[in-house]
Amino acid sequence: IQQAIQLIGVLALAWASPVWAARLALVIGNDSYTQVSTLKNAGNDARLMASTLRSAGFEVIDHFNLDRNRLYDVVDGFQKRIHKGDEVIFYFSGHGVQLDNDPMLLPIDVQAADEKKLKREALPVLYVQDALKDARVSLLVIDACRDNPFPKTGTRSLGDTRGLRPPDVVKGQAIIMSAGRNQKALDTVPGEPNQRNGLFTHEFVRVIRTPGLDLRSALIKVRDDVEDKAAKINHEQRPSLIDDMRGSFYLQAS
Secondary structure, eight states: OHHHHHHHHHHHHHHHSOOOOOEEEEEEEOOOOSSSOOOSSHHHHHHHHHHHHHHTTOEEEEEESOOHHHHHHHHHHHHTTOOTTOEEEEEEESOEEEETTEEEEOOTTOOOSSHHHHHHHSEEHHHHHHHTTTSSEEEEEEEOOSBOOSOOBTTBOSSOSBOOOOOOOOTTEEEEESSOTTOOOOSSOTTOTTOOSOHHHHHHHHHHTSTTOBHHHHHHHHHHHHHHHHHTTTOOOOOEEEEOOOSOOBSSOO
């Protein structure tokens, strides 16, 4: 009888104990491109994002200056850590380019001469979306809407001149990109000459540090605040946001 009572007690504790979802984040910052123009703040933006997410309770895996093979390996390895019910964030800062309907993230060794080769060398955002599909909540934060780094050949450039277009999302997923179609993301913060971050990540981090602010409201505020600050120097930058999350999700506890 005593053993039965002990077993019932153990089961009761197991039933009463909350089952916490893992909070995982993959942060990538690419500055040191070897064949196209280098960037000055992508790495700084990634470091700021990584430290902010760690303070919010995320287990953060951060990488910098990844070539094509490492970029794919890192995303594939991250996918293996995701389980049903997890809460996941993917962040990329670096060069990106739009090919037809496909936004592509560029490794540091990209040297594509044509679109066919570029599709083999770059990482499609759709590939990342598929890697995160098992998470209960997944957010992709893409700070790659700068000028197209590839030189124009004749009258035609490789991909769109600037900006990325977010693809459709699956249920439970959201994507925010640092600027809209044909817009350029500012690599500095207007009015703050000593700031070593781009406008989008600077504002994103500032907003998500707000305790008790649900993620959907935070993303909308980021979009509006970035647009307002860019407008102060007559620059057009309104982040693109696609959202199909269910329920409420909080990055910082109230």
